[in-house]
Each structure stands twice: as C-alpha cells, then as structure tokens.
Amino acid sequence: MTEPDGHPILRTRNITKAFGGLQALDRCTLEVRPGTITGLIGPNGAGKSTLFNVVIGLFAPDSGRVYFNGERIDGQPPYKLVRKGLVKTFQIPRELRAMTVLENLLISAKSVPGEQFLNLFLRSRRVRGKELESQRKAEEILRIVGLFELRDEYAMNLSGGQKKLLELSRALMSDPTMILLDEPVAGVNPTLTLKILEVIERLRRQGRTFFLIEHDMDVVMKRCDWVIVLHQGRKLAEGTPDTIKKDQNVVEAYLGS
C-alpha cells in the first residue's frame, strides 16, 4: 500500500494549467512522501485547488506529469484514480443533497458489483453480500466521525460542519491510500475541527497519506509533518512547519498578496 520511505507517493512535474488568460499553475513540481500529513499553503490565487483538481483528474494539465505510486496518472479520469487509492474532497462540500447520509457513503464505495447492470441479474448474491459489507463499513465510519445518528437524514439537512465530516467520510469509504483534503476544517467549529483532525491522525497511523490545503496556520503548524508553499502557480518553498514559518520568501509572499 505504501511506498518504501524515500519514494514519494505523489509526484508532480512541471504541471502547467491556464484558464483563458489566467495562469493557474506554472511548471509546478512537488512531491509528497507516504505516511505523512503534508500541508499545501499559499496565498489566494496560488493555484492550490487547481493543483488538486489536476491531480485527481478533474482537469487535464496543459503540460506536465503526475505520478502516483510511481505510476503516471495525469489525464486519467477520477474514477480510475479512486480505484487506485487516490481521492479528493471538495472545499465547499458537494454532498448529494436529496440522498441520505448513509447513501452518500454507500455510493462512495469502490468496486461495487451491484453497480454493473448485468450483475444485478447474474450475480445477485454477490451484489447483496457486497451491499451488506459496504453498509457495515459505512456505519463504522459514521460511528467514528459521530454521524451515525444522522445516517438517515437527507444530506442537505446537515450543518456546515457536519457536511465537512461527510466529505471526509465519503473519501474514506473507498479505502484510499492517499487523500487530498481541500480545506477540511475551514469554517468548522472548534469541537468538530478537533474531531476531524483526530480522525486524520488516526488514519495516518494506519499508513494513509494526507495532502491538505489549509489556511488555518494553527492547524498547519501543529498537525502537518511537512509543508509545501505554493505561490503564483509554483512551489515557493517546502520544509517542516517551523522552517516555513521562518522563511523570508514565504512571509513576503503572504504579505504581498
């Protein structure tokens, strides 16, 4: 599941992406090491969300490459990447509104035989078996994050913080090796924030890698093993939280923006 230490689990090389006249990513090259909680910070407009979208396959880069676990993945659609163990959450939660919390999780499971039309008729027993399994897993995850009581609520009735938890829970359903979190605790109350961060830490101990975009410097400094700073579409600096805090270039970039 994880690469031997020293090999990055995620690597981008010279990723370039422009929207019309806006250069979002400009030869962005960076690496994420397995089993870490790596933070991605930078002033607004630095290209952080765009980078995530490119990595997960929602955008194709204009040029450049992305490698996951040594395999080249740029240009591949998200559904192939989820199968390989790479998922992303959205900054603004994209819950499936008219579906229950439990359904939101069930749909996030991967390799579900019941999703193939023919299997519904030819392999109905396997379909049912996997359904129960998925449900078991979903309920477990919901208990961990504290959403179990709300499992039959329509997702749109959740509070903002609960929706963030749901985003995270959905990402976990597919048993990912690496999770890209886009501002997982932005706008969330302190109690829930703590819970989310605990869950992340717990999962990291299981060997999963987290790459997260955050603006809350407290979170970044306290929780991240490694921080990468993005500015104007490329990597400005990287290092431990302490190193980054003291880096002159980083300070300037934030002040100047």
Place this chain on the structure above:
Amino acid sequence: MSVPAPIVDFVNFLIPAGIFAMLALALNIQWGHTGLFNAGVAAFLAIGAYMAAIYLTPYVAPSIVYPGHWGYAQVWQPWFGTAVAFVIAVLLSTLLAAFVGLLIALPILRLRTDYFAIATLALAEIIRLILTNAQTATAGTIGILRIPGPFDTLLPGDPDLQAVAYATLVIASLIVMFWLVQYVTRAPWGRVLRGIREDEEATLALGKNVFSFRTQAFVFGCALMGAAGGFLASHLGSITPDNFNPLATFAIYVMVILGGSGNNFGVIFGAFLYYSLDWVSVRIDDYFPPALAEKMPAIRFAAIGVILVALILFRPEGIFKEKKRTYPAVTK
C-alpha cells in the same frame, strides 16, 4: 363469448393507460433518476411502433393509391401465429430502440441538460422526418395499416375478448416492467444514477464513470420505450407519424412530474391519472355546444401546458415524493 359493455370500455381505457405507464416508467429512469431530459421520447416510441408494425404486417408494394411499406409477416405467417410473432415483434422493438438510443447517446450524452434537451429534440425530429418521408418503407403520412394483435389467431373473430386478453397482457407486462425498474433502481446501480442527478461532478470525483452510467440509463429507458411502442402498434392497429408528435413527449413529462418524478409507483399513478383526466375530458365534449366542442382538443392541449407550469411552480416533486431510502442498521 360476449363481454359486457362496461368491461369493454374499461379495457379500452386500461390498454392505453398501461402503455403510457410503461413510457412514464421508462422516462422516470432517464429523467427522474438520472436527470437526463430526453425530449425525444416520442421518437423512440415511434421506432418501437414502426418496428413492430413492419414485423407484423406483410410487405405492400408501392402503388398509385398507397405508398407501400416494408413488411415481414409473409416470412413468419406459415410458421406461427400472431401470438408468437407479437412476442418477437416486441423484442425487436426493444432492441432497435435500445440500439438507436445507444447511437444517439454516444455523441450527445456529455452535454449539459439544456443542450441535451435540444439535441434530443433535434434528433427526434430527424427520426420523425425519416419516418414520414421514407415512403416506400413506412407508407409516409398514410401509415401502416391493419397491424394484427397477439390474440388475433388465438381468439379469432371476437374483438372484445381479444381486447380483454390484450389488456391483461399489457397490465401483466407493466407489472413485470415495474418490478424490473424497482429492483434496478433500488440497487447500487440506481444509486449511482441518483448521484449523477444530484451532483454529477461529485459523483465523478467519487470514482464513478458517469458517462457510462448515463449511457446505460439512457439506453435502458429507450429500450422500455421501444417495448411500449410495440404494444402501441398492436393496440392502435394502424400508425402514422402523427401519432408520435412532440405533444406525446410532453404529455409523458406531465405524467412523470405529476405522479412524482423519481418515484416509480408515482409515475405509473401519474400516467393513469393523466389518462383518466384526458379520457373524461373527451367524454364531456358532448355536453358542450358544437362551436366550443370543436375547439376542445386545442383547449385540452393548452390545459396540459397550464398543468405543467403549475406543477413546476407549486409542486415540482409531484404527488408521490421520491421515497427516502433507509437501511436497517447492520452493526450494533
């Protein structure tokens, strides 16, 4: 055997209502569950109907009085009766409609809802043009006549009894379709469709091949529409391109929205309700002075529009809301 008149009336209500219900179910998969606005329902119905008609009737060569049409009956008539032929015809209709649906889907299924609606409308119009103008194949605007029903050889000479038997067949088929659609939409497959309807990009990011699922939903729906077309051909006995104008498409939308889009039982209810209203409104024509009665079809048409707008404004979820799907807990 003579069948009492009220039963014959009822049966003649049940058959078209049942066929509409099939169409509503099919559209519910495309629109209610997946969010695909297929504005070409009538075209797929027509494909199914014409396929069945061509299979069930003999070839007629063009002449001065009649454009002629393709026909296949002369091939199977020595071998089996209309019952078996009907089954085959419906199967062929289903397959052809599914195939055309697949062809159409591939280029246009990536489009956004409103573009998709326009594209399907355009393609439906093309299909209608072909059916109207390929006259040696389809007999153009005069249409294909004398389409037999399944019970013509089994219950000869008794149209009433044939009607009763046909109604039973239609309702039985509808029940089978309903069961099929329920099963499929309650399964994980249906869940992905609903996810696509709710938020396509999120569902994509969750690891689902959205394009593939949309295609499957579309083709499945078209297949059911084709089957309904087969039933329609035998019921009407003769079909012309006029039977399949865009009004038919939008009537089905009213049925689906009225009954409750997303709810399989709801849309069947909506179909029956709509058809009942339509049936009643035709009957009360007789109570109006002739000048007004003449305008009734147009007024009815306008009324459909009013109902549709009112539904969208005030009760878009319809009579039967989509059921919340809950699962009994499996862990403690």
Place this chain on the structure above:
Amino acid sequence: MRRSATEEGFHGAPKRLPSAATPFEPHPNKYPPRLHLVPYEGGGALAFRLPLRYRDIAIVFGILIASIALLWQIWGVSILQFLINGIVVGSIYVVGATGLTLIYGIRKFANFAHGEMMSFGTYTAYFINGILFYSLGWGTVFAIVATAALGLLMEFLVFRRLAPRGAVSMMVASIGIAIVISGFLNAAFGTSIHQYDVINVPNTPILIIGGVVVLSINPIRGILPVVVGVAMMVFLHTLLSRTTTGKAMRATADNPDLARASGIRTQRIIYFTWGLSGTLAGVAGVLLGLFIDIRPGLGFSVLLFVFAAVIIGGLGSPYGAMFGGFIVGIAQEMAAAVLAWLGDPEVIGLEQPLAYRPVAAFLIMIIVLLLRPGGLLGPTPSGERTGRRWFRFRKPALGADE
C-alpha cells in the same frame, strides 16, 4: 420550517446555476480591444468583443465557398439563388435567434417558448391584417406590442419565481408555456391555413442570362426580411454597445450580483430584456408569416432552427446568434440543393428529398455542440483540447478560484 427533500431544486434540477455560454470568465487582456472596449472586467457573454475565433469563422466561410464551388458543377449559376434564398430565410432566423439568445444570456435558460412567441407575433399580425383588414404595417406594430407584453407576462408570472431553482426548472416551465400558447392560438384561430392579406409582388430579377431569369428575389418575401433583419441587427448592436441600458444588460448577464451591487436595477433590466426578446420574436413572427403558411405548429417547427442558430453562434451571444442565423438559413437552402440532386433517381433516388432540409441545420448544430460547445463565437473552454475525451461536461469549470 419543514424542509422537503426537493425544497430547493426541482427534481433533477442542477443545484448550481450554469453560467451562460462561457464556462469561465476570460481574462480581459486575452481579447485586446479592437473596435470597442470591454467596459468592465471579465468581458462576459454579451460583451461586444470581436470574436477571437478568426480561424473558425474563416473555416466556415471556406466551407461555404467550397460548397458553392462544388454545387456549381451541378447547378451552375443557379446555385447562387439557393444562396440568396438562404440569406433571406437566414434573416428571419437571425431576428428570432437574437431574441432567444438574449434571454439565455440574462436568465440563463433555454426558452422553449420562443418559437411560440414568434407564432404569437405571426397570428397577431394576421389578426390585424387578415381578419380586421388593416395594413400589415399595423399588424407588425400590434404584433410587437403583443409579443413584448407576452414576454413581460411570462417573466412576471413564472420566471421571476423560478429563477432561484435553476435553469432546468425554467426550461421545463417554458415548455409548458409553449404548449399553452400553442393551444390558445389553435383554439382562437382554428386549424386551417391562413395567409396575410398582402399584395403579391412579382420577383425582381437580379441576373438574366440569355433572356432567362436566373437569379431573382422577391421584394416583399425576399428583400424585406433581409432589410428588416439587418435593421434589427443594427438596432441591437447600437443598443448593446452605446446605450446605458445596453451596458446594464451586459453587466446583468455577466454577473447579476455585481451588477446589482453597482446600482443596476437588475429586475428592471430583466423585464426590459424580455420586452426586447418579445419584440424581436414578434418581428420574426411577422416575417415568418410572409414566408410560410400560417398554421398551428408553426412555432414548434421553427423553434429547432432558432435553437440551432443560437447554439451555433454561442448561447448568450447576440452576435453569435446573428452569425448562426445566417448559417442555418444558408445551410438549409444549400442542403436543398444537395438534396434535390440526391433525389434524382440516377443518383440515389432519395424519396421526398426536400423534406430533409432541416437535417442539415441540425447536423451542423450537433457538430458544433460536440466540437465547440461554446458556439463558434464563444471561447473554447480550456482543458478541452488538451487531455482526453472523458471529461467534457459543458459546465462551469471547477476550482477556477484558486
């Protein structure tokens, strides 16, 4: 307050409003000002910018010239008659399409009732002209007033309330409205075919070779639509680029919240746009009545062509609609040339060849939808050319904020 599962969205409605033609806002510097300046940042769907796709427009003209050259082999100089007819028909589509695209730009949905609005204009003019026997000029005036009022009524009763629910709800509602108008016209005027009470003027010859009139155009059914069409284009252009109202329209279409914050009375602008759309629909309807028989189903039969024109030109772009209108008209008539040739038994012997004319327009529309979903005069969403085919939802791009 009890919330239903579908409180905020009509079942199946996208929960996020799509932006008009452009999935994203192009950076102003990408489109250097040529004749007019983009007045505010971002350009936008209705901003007057010279289209950047010179290459695509050149391709279109190239195809046109090539088709004419090819068909010259079969038809000789008569092929130009098809071209003339195409321009005439195209003018009507232009007027209709600009009305439709304005609504798309400002309310962000495809107004399926536009065909019936045009039909409403046709029938109003017929009522004044064919039943009350006033001149067609008066008929046109009434048609404009009536159709504009119709548009305002539609906004007031229906679309004002549906706007928060998304484009799909409004689209379905517009279908319902189309059915209502169609039924009403049918009930009011019956199913028989009518015509305007207008003198029949003979065609004006344009080109005579050896005593035979090879190219001609009819003053009323030919020159008039073109003149009116061009006049409408000029009027619209002036309105959009030089008047305050026009700029307010562009601003509202581009970014309603920003427009409102800048002090523009957006609801008024929206009403104004409906009135304008209705006016254009009314004029198009009157011209249409000159051209084809007035019968029920008129609206629907023309709707698809108008949609095709709008899509080809780019949803939300009035200049695109003008371009698209002519393309559809010319394509239709050139297709007639090809189809007539195909109908010749020595070629294929296609039955009823001319009935397939719409197919040409639709095919072009579908090709444009596939290759250039923003229309020929819209920007290409980036990320479509590079990368593979699997992700091409024509929706607002994600994450363009960071």
